[in-house]
Amino acid sequence: MLDCIEIMMSVIRSEPRPAASFSWKSKLFIDKTSEAAQTIVRNVNYEVPAVKKQIAKCQQTQKECLRKENEYTSSASDLQKQYTQSCKQLGIKGEKIKTELAGLIKDLPNELHKFADSAKSLDQAVKFYDKFSTFLMGNSDLESQNVPLLKHLINNGNTTTFQWRTGRKPTQVEDQTVSIDLSDETEATIEEEADIDWGATDNIDFGDQIDFDLGDITIESGGVLATDGEVVLENPDIDTIDWGAVDDVVVTSSDVMNEQVGEEDVAKGKDALSILDNPETRNIFVDDLLELQSFLTQRLHELRHRSSGDSSHMASAPSDLHLGEADVEVMLSNVKDILDRLMAHQMQHLLLIRDSPRYVDRLRDSLRQKLSLADKMTLAKKEMVGLSQEAASEERELEPQLELQRKQTKAVKKQLEAEISKKYNDRKVNIIGEVNSL
Numbered sequence: 074m075l076d077c078i079e080i081m082m083s084v085i086r087s088e089p090r091p092a093a094s095f096s097w098k099s100k101l102f103i104d105k106t107s108e109a110a111q112t113i114v115r116n117v118n119y120e121v122p123a124v125k126k127q128i129a130k131c132q133q134t135q136k137e138c139l140r141k142e143n144e145y146t147s148s149a150s151d152l153q154k155q156y157t158q159s160c161k162q163l164g165i166k167g168e169k170i171k172t173e174l175a176g177l178i179k180d181l182p183n184e185l186h187k188f189a190d191s192a193k194s195l196d197q198a199v200k201f202y203d204k205f206s207t208f209l210m211g212n213s214d215l216e217s218q219n220v221p222l223l224k225h226l227i228n229n230g231n232t233t234t235f236q237w238r239t240g241r242k243p244t245q246v247e248d249q250t251v252s253i254d255l256s257d258e259t260e261a262t263i264e265e266e267a268d269i270d271w272g273a274t275d276n277i278d279f280g281d282q283i284d285f286d287l288g289d290i291t292i293e294s295g296g297v298l299a300t301d302g303e304v305v306l307e308n309p310d311i312d313t314i315d316w317g318a319v320d321d322v323v324v325t326s327s328d329v330m331n332e333q334v335g336e337e338d339v340a341k342g343k344d345a346l347s348i349l350d351n352p353e354t355r356n357i358f359v360d361d362l363l364e365l366q367s368f369l370t371q372r373l374h375e376l377r378h379r380s381s382g383d384s385s386h387m388a389s390a391p392s393d394l395h396l397g398e399a400d401v402e403v404m405l406s407n408v409k410d411i412l413d414r415l416m417a418h419q420m421q422h423l424l425l426i427r428d429s430p431r432y433v434d435r436l437r438d439s440l441r442q443k444l445s446l447a448d449k450m451t452l453a454k455k456e457m458v459g460l461s462q463e464a465a466s467e468e469r470e471l472e473p474q475l476e477l478q479r480k481q482t483k484a485v486k487k488q489l490e491a492e493i494s495k496k497y498n499d500r501k502v503n504i505i506g507e508v509n510s511l
Contacts, residue, residue: 106489106492106493109485109488109492110489112481112485113482113485113486113489113508116478116482116485116511117482117507117508117511120478121479124471125475127467127471128468128471128472131467131468131471132464132468134461134464135461135464135465135468138457138458138461139457141453141454142454142457145450145451145453145454145457146450146454148447148450149447149450149454152443152444152446152447152450153443155443156443156444159440159443160440162418162419163177163418163422165177167440170258170436170437170440170441171253171254171255171257171258171433171434171437172255172258174423174426174433174436174437175253175255175433178251178423178426178427181350181423181427182347182350184420185231185347185349186231186349188411188414188415189226189230189231189348189349190230191407191411191414192223192226192227192411193227195365195404195407195408198365198369198404198407198408199219199220199224199227199365200393201393201394201396201404202219202220202365202368202369203219204391204393204394205368205372205394206219208391208394219364220362220364220365221361222237222348222357222358222361223365225237226348226358231347231350232348233340233344233346233347234343234344234345234346234347234348234353234354235338235340235344235345236340237348237354238344241338242338243338243339243340243344244338244339245340246345247339247340247342247345248345249342249345249346249350251427251430253426253430254430352428359415362412363412365408366409369401369404369405370405372401373398373401373402373405376397376398376401377398478511482508482511483511489504490502490503
């Protein structure tokens with residue numbers, strides 16, 4: 074069992090070196106076997122490994138493309154779900170985002186008035202807070218400092234900011250309607266202008282006989298006739314103005330005051346907004362709710378963890394302050410319910426749109442970005458599918474080449490073994506090495 078290179082070397086060494094004794098038959102044998110050996114070596118060391126490496130690269134490309142394809146599919150699905158979830162939180166379908174949000178904004182004032190109605194359920198909790206503060210501090214004047222805006226809502230409802238600020242009802246409230254530009258979502262309509270031939274005036278014959286002399290034109294104004302530079306009364310019987318009649322006009326101070334008061338009681342700008350529609354007063358309302366919530370939470374904690382000292386301290390308290398855990402829990406639940414609804418995802422976005430209509434564009438763009446990314450993921454997935462198909466096609470083309478090189482190498486190997494065996498009196502020859510593991 075000899076390696077093909079060793080066999081070739083032994084064949085060359087076994088041949089006589091003198092030129093006279095070197096037969097052409099031996100030379101042809103050496104040339105033939107050496108060429109076959111070179112073919113085997115080239116195929117084993119270069120050709121077959123190169124094709125195998127290319128096939129392995131194609132297979133690796135397909136695996137990588139499949140992995141990325143699954144990732145892109147998952148990412149696209151997640152982004153689509155996020156878009157759907159976001160639209161659901163906003164209470165819209167997501168077909169025409171700005172149009173749908175504009176529809177919700179129209180109903181926002183009614184929703185805000187519902188908060189004012191809900192605030193009335195906190196009347197008992199507010200009174201409990203005031204009485205408790207008075208009992209602890211011994212000063213009834215502190216009651217007016219507790220949650221003032223919440224008390225205003227309970228007693229007067231969702232009034233204008235002007236009424237909350239001044240204590241007077243406005244005689245007139247300027248409209249503060251929010252305008253949202255929906256032109257970019259309006260369905261395209263084909264508008265064709267009439268075929269007006271503006272060049273038609275070029276054919277109008279104004280004539281050469283028109284006299285533009287204005288010397289004889291008479292101009293009337295305010296009953297005065299002006300002709301040729303003279304100013305005369307058109308009606309000579311009209312008397313001149315009697316400026317003395319002005320003395321008979323009496324202007325009372327009450328008229329001026331009424332006019333001034335009327336102007337002062339007109340709610341403009343932010344004063345025209347309702348308390349819950351105005352972001353500044355709405356924040357105060359939230360602060361009042363949080364203040365009341367903190368008080369009730371602390372009081373509930375004290376009731377659940379009573380001590381002898383607390384009992385003796387509350388012994389002298391009015392009967393109105395001796396509320397049980399259940400009563401305080403109901404009050405606290407009412408406060409939390411209003412806060413939760415006011416802080417809800419949809420309500421917060423609608424209030425931001427109400428405060429700044431341009432926010433709807435940012436919100437729309439943010440939602441569309443999810444869809445845009447999902448589309449990019451889908452496009453990337455298609456690209457991966459295309460690359461995978463190309464790699465698979467290349468692999469299918471390389472497989473026959475590899476098989477052909479294998480067969481060719483094995484055939485040359487058998488031929489070389491036969492030639493060497495014949496040279497050595499049919500001695501059995503087996504070429505070993507990587508040639509057998511192609």
